Amino acid sequence: MNERDNPxxxxxxxxxxxxxxxxxxxxxxxxxKDGQPFDYRPGQFAFLSAFGVGEAPFGLASTAERSPVLExxxxxxxxxxxxxHSLEPGAVVxxxxxxxxxxxxxxxxGRNVVVLGGGIGGAPLRPVIHSILDHRDDYGKLxxxxxxxxxxxxxxxxxxxxxxxxPDTELHVTVDEGDERWSGHVGLITQLLERVAPSPENxxxxxxxxxxxxxxxxxxxxxxxxxxxxxxxxxEAKMKCGIGKCGRCNxxxxxxxxxxxxxxxxxxxxxxxxxx
Amino acid sequence: xxxxxxxxxxxxxxxxxxxLRSERRLIAPQRQGEDxxxxxxxxxxxITLDYINTRWPVKAWFFPPSEPVLRYRYQGSGxxxxxxxxxxxxxxxFGVRPCDAAGLAILDQVFNSDGEDExxxxxxxxTTIVGLSCxxxxxxxxxxxxxxxxxxxxxxxxxxxxxxxxGYLVETLTARGEQLLWEYGHYFxxxxxxxxxxxxxxxxxxxxxxxxxxQGIELSERLFEHPIWAEVARxxxxxxxxxxxxxxxxxxxxxxxxxAWGGVRCRNWDSCGFSLFTRHASGHNPRPQQxxxxxxxxxxxxxxxxxxxxxxxCVGCGRCVxxxxxxxxxxxxAQAVLQVQGVKHET
Numbered sequence: 001m002n003e004r005d006n007p008x009x010x011x012x013x014x015x016x017x018x019x020x021x022x023x024x025x026x027x028x029x030x031x032x033k034d035g036q037p038f039d040y041r042p043g044q045f046a047f048l049s050a051f052g053v054g055e056a057p058f059g060l061a062s063t064a065e066r067s068p069v070l071e072x073x074x075x076x077x078x079x080x081x082x083x084x085h086s087l088e089p090g091a092v093v094x095x096x097x098x099x100x101x102x103x104x105x106x107x108x109x110g111r112n113v114v115v116l117g118g119g120i121g122g123a124p125l126r127p128v129i130h131s132i133l134d135h136r137d138d139y140g141k142l143x144x145x146x147x148x149x150x151x152x153x154x155x156x157x158x159x160x161x162x163x164x165x166x167p168d169t170e171l172h173v174t175v176d177e178g179d180e181r182w183s184g185h186v187g188l189i190t191q192l193l194e195r196v197a198p199s200p201e202n203x204x205x206x207x208x209x210x211x212x213x214x215x216x217x218x219x220x221x222x223x224x225x226x227x228x229x230x231x232x233x234x235x236e237a238k239m240k241c242g243i244g245k246c247g248r249c250n251x252x253x254x255x256x257x258x259x260x261x262x263x264x265x266x267x268x269x270x271x272x273x274x275x276x
Numbered sequence: 277x278x279x280x281x282x283x284x285x286x287x288x289x290x291x292x293x294x295x296l297r298s299e300r301r302l303i304a305p306q307r308q309g310e311d312x313x314x315x316x317x318x319x320x321x322x323i324t325l326d327y328i329n330t331r332w333p334v335k336a337w338f339f340p341p342s343e344p345v346l347r348y349r350y351q352g353s354g355x356x357x358x359x360x361x362x363x364x365x366x367x368x369x370f371g372v373r374p375c376d377a378a379g380l381a382i383l384d385q386v387f388n389s390d391g392e393d394e395x396x397x398x399x400x401x402x403t404t405i406v407g408l409s410c411x412x413x414x415x416x417x418x419x420x421x422x423x424x425x426x427x428x429x430x431x432x433x434x435x436x437x438x439x440x441x442x443g444y445l446v447e448t449l450t451a452r453g454e455q456l457l458w459e460y461g462h463y464f465x466x467x468x469x470x471x472x473x474x475x476x477x478x479x480x481x482x483x484x485x486x487x488x489x490x491q492g493i494e495l496s497e498r499l500f501e502h503p504i505w506a507e508v509a510r511x512x513x514x515x516x517x518x519x520x521x522x523x524x525x526x527x528x529x530x531x532x533x534x535x536a537w538g539g540v541r542c543r544n545w546d547s548c549g550f551s552l553f554t555r556h557a558s559g560h561n562p563r564p565q566q567x568x569x570x571x572x573x574x575x576x577x578x579x580x581x582x583x584x585x586x587x588x589x590c591v592g593c594g595r596c597v598x599x600x601x602x603x604x605x606x607x608x609x610a611q612a613v614l615q616v617q618g619v620k621h622e623t
Contacts, residue, residue, distance in 0.1 A: 005394040008345040008530070008543070012355060051348055051355050052534035055541075056557070078557030092355040211560060237562070238554045240530045244390035246546070247527030248554060250576060252495075253583040258390045272500040273562070273572075 007243050010049050010094030011036045016069060018089055023152040024076040025120060026085055027061070029069045030095060038098065040064060042105060042127035043234055043262045046097025047242055048072060050083035055094060057239045059124030059208075059261070063131055070095065073123035073155055099242040100261050103206065103232060105131055112140035114198045116217055118147045118189055118209020122155050124234050124261075125208050133166050142169040143198045147189035147209070151175050151182045172196050189213060190220040200226045207233040218265060231265035280469035281446040281457065283436060288444065291463040293320045295368055300404075303337065304370040305330050314369065325371070328414045329593060333376040333523035334369055338399045339383065341520075342544045345395065345530070349538035356538075362395070367403045368456065375419045375591040377407045377431030379523025384431075385585050386526050404452045407432030411475065413483045416594030418607045423490035424591060426479035427472050437472045445472055489590075489610045492582040493575065494617060500571075504616050508609045509570035511602045516547035518573070518596035518606070524589045527553070548572045578610055 017029035028048075032038055040046075040060055049055040056078070062071035076085040087093070105128070113132060117125045132139050144163060148154040154173065164171040174185040174192040185192055189209070198205075205221050207214055214233055221231055237249035237256040249256035252271050268274060283291065296302045302317040305324055312327035314334055347358040372380075380400070387396035410417075410426035419425060429435045433453030436444040446464055448454050457464060480486075493499070519525040529546040532539050546553060549569050555561040563569050581589035590606065597605045 006345065006359060007391055007393060008541070009357065009359075010346075012357060049532075049541075051350070052532060052539050054532045055530070081557065090353060092353070094355075094357075210558070211562075236556065238556055240528065240543075240546075243393075245386060245393060245526065245528070246530070246543075247548060247576075248546075250548075250572070250580065253580045255390075272495060272497055273568075 008096070008241065010047065010055065010096040011038070013070070013093050013095045015087055015089050015091045015093060018087070021073060021157070022148075022155050023150075024085075025153070025155055026074055026076075028072045028074060028084065028093075030072070030093060031069055032095060038064075038070065038095070040098035041102035042131050043102035043124060044098040044100050045124070045242075045261060046070070046072075046095050046099060048074075048080070048084060049094025049096070050080050050087070051092070051094065053083035054080045055096065056080040057099070057242060057257075059234065060098065061123040061126045063127045063134070065134060066130060073120065073126070075120040096242065100257055101259070103128055103234075103262050108204045109138045110140065110202075112143070112199070112201070112203040114143045114145065114203055114205040116145045116147075116189060116193065116205060116207045116209070118213035118217075119149065119153060120155065121209035121213070121236075122146060123208075125206065126156060126159075128206055129163060133163070133169070136167055140168070140202060142166070143196065144169070144171045145189055145192055145196060146171065146173045147175065147192065147213070149176045151179055151184075170196075188216070190216045193217065193220045193224070197224055200224055200230060203230060205231045207231065211236070228265040228269055233263060233265065233268065234261045235263060235268070236261070280467060281448070281464035282439075282442060282467045282470075283444040283446050283464055285441075285443045287463045289320055291460055292317075292323060292370065294460065294463075295370075296320060299366065301365050301367045302370065303367060314371075323370070325408075328410070328412060328417075329373050329376070329595075330371075332521065333379055333593065333595070334372050334405075335376075335379060335383065335523050337367075337369060337403070338380065338396050339387075339526060339528075342542050343395060344540045344542050346541040347538065348541075350536075362398060364398060364402045368406060369403060370406045371408045372405050372432065373410050373593070374407055374426060374428040374430070374432070374435070375410075375417070375424060375593040376523045377405055377435075378419075378424050378428060378591045379431065379593070380405065381431035382524045382581075382587070382589055382591070383526055401452075404433045404456050405431060406456075407435040409435065409437035409472070409475065409479070411438055411479050413479055414594060414598075415484060416597045417483055417592060418485035418487070418489075418594060419592035420480055420483060421485060421487050421489045421607065422588050422590050422592040425476055426483075427476045437475055439470065439472070439475060442470075445470055485592075485594075485607055487607070487611050489578070489607070489614065490588065492588055493578040493610070493613055495575065495579045496617075499613070499617050500575075502616055504613060505571040506567040508574075508604075508612060509567040512549065512566050512570050512604060513602060514549045514551060514566055514569065515601060516549050517599050517601065518604070519547035519549060520545060521595040521599045523591055523593055523595075524577070548576070574606065574609055574613065577606075578613075
């Protein structure tokens with residue numbers, strides 16, 4: 001078998017940078033070996049291999065436009081992520097992807113965008129924010145609502161200033177539970193959303209977070225008169241192959257890995273078995 | 277491509293003997309204890325034609341229970357990736373029942389869509405399937421219920437149908453079948469295409485399970501949420517044997533097995549009936565109960581797959597019925613669900 005024919009073979013990549021960005025969350029920067037091309041778009045994902053332990057899927061947290069280095073924000077929560085967290089810069093990891101569909105950023109040009117990120121779910125939304133900021137004139141108002149359970153779990157905090165300072169851009173951050181140093185908003189993202197109350201007019205909402213957050217955020221957006229065709233989300237599912245065969249992310253006649261992970265609410269609302 | 281030949285009963289053994297001497301590896305049903313299983317043939321005398329169906333479907337010859345998809349070796353600070361060894365010889369699998377051959381046609385759909393799966397398709401293209409029509413279906417068989425028949429040709433390259441003393445009617449169904457027939461043409465007598473209808477009817481008359489399930493389940497929110505699922509799944513142990521014996525189940529896991537020098541990444545059969553199948557690392561599980569997992573199994577076969585590919589993902593072989601340790605019966609379940617589906621207004 002030719003190595004290119006093996007759909008389960010990862011590209012070898014080297015960890016060129018590891019940054020602690022939140023409690024148990026690191027940003028991994030990976031360079032593929034031998035300049036292997038990796039043409040990806042915001043919303044797509046890839047499997048990372050910790051050789052000897054296994055591989056798991058992660059949303060790409062970078063844009064190809066900003067850097068050839070691939071970035072992934074990874075929460076240490078299971079065996080593969082635990083192994084990845086123990087690696088040092090210079091280590092070799094496997095990268096299999098890019099996989100899945102992407103956010104229709106071309107299609108939504110000219111519209112106001114509301115980005116709602118919950119916890120580590122903010123990772124695949126960072127390329128959306130970066131793309132909009134890098135093409136600021138192509139989009140209307142950008143409203144970012146960013147949430148985590150505690151201040152120590154907020155990701156990409158070093159970028160908040162830059163996001164908030166961009167033209168026609170608002171950033172609102174909340175935590176479920178504050179600490180002694182936290183002076184910002186305390187409450188669920190749904191409460192923050194009601195308070196900020198972005199206008200649904202000519203707007204698109206883009207959501208990613210834990211299933212329970214997506215579920216209630218959708219309800220709140222509906223209260224604010226957002227229509228299903230104005231709500232985009234990226235869904236999480238247990239996956240092994242990422243190419244529509246292993247059966248794990250099967251949801252009705254769709255597979256999250258090949259038909260998603262990005263879905264319009266109009267599609268998700270039709271799913272009888274929702275992973276949300 | 278449809279052409280008919282006849283194979284005289286006495287010629288069958290001669291043909292198999294020559295196949296055994298050829299460069300192709302011959303795999304055929306052989307007795308193993310109380311079972312009949314597909315095994316590489318050592319001597320033609322070991323081949324048996326006395327079986328209703330084999331213990332396992334032929335699936336594993338294309339999609340093994342466990343197979344390496346990647347090997348790697350640690351080299352200093354780096355990792356050397358190696359391709360798994362996929363050296364394959366051409367093969368003939370003789371004696372595949374129509375239900376199991378139809379299972380391969382279904383797996384073809386899965387493994388060739390959304391990107392080709394080389395591991396599966398390489399084995400498939402290297403293998404010629406000689407189907408053998410079924411004349412005496414078992415009590416657990418229900419192929420006609422799912423739109424097939426004891427003499428159905430889907431998935432076979434050649435199909436032999438026993439026509440009594442006249443021998444076997446040989447249908448050539450694919451280019452691979454054509455090739456095999458061309459190479460061994462002298463064993464096959466050219467003849468008019470005789471109808472196998474009488475054989476089909478006689479076999480079908482022996483089947484007691486003939487409920488109409490082929491239209492599949494038309495899903496609604498009411499049906500999806502209906503208490504029937506809890507009822508039919510109540511005794512399910514989640515042991516997964518139904519998936520392991522199924523000719524069409526194809527879910528798999530991917531795991532690394534490693535030591536200090538390197539490792540091997542394998543894909544292993546898995547089942548949607550297992551509680552960990554959909555559980556996230558966070559602990560969240562979209563299918564937390566056995567009823568939602570069993571519902572997935574039934575709906576994947578009778579609703580989701582048909583919606584996408586226009587055919588059921590069940591071939592009616594009945595293995596899941598006979599192997600279930602608590603007598604769960606997908607044939608009965610599908611009927612019960614269809615009955616609920618038909619009831620429009622209930623209290």
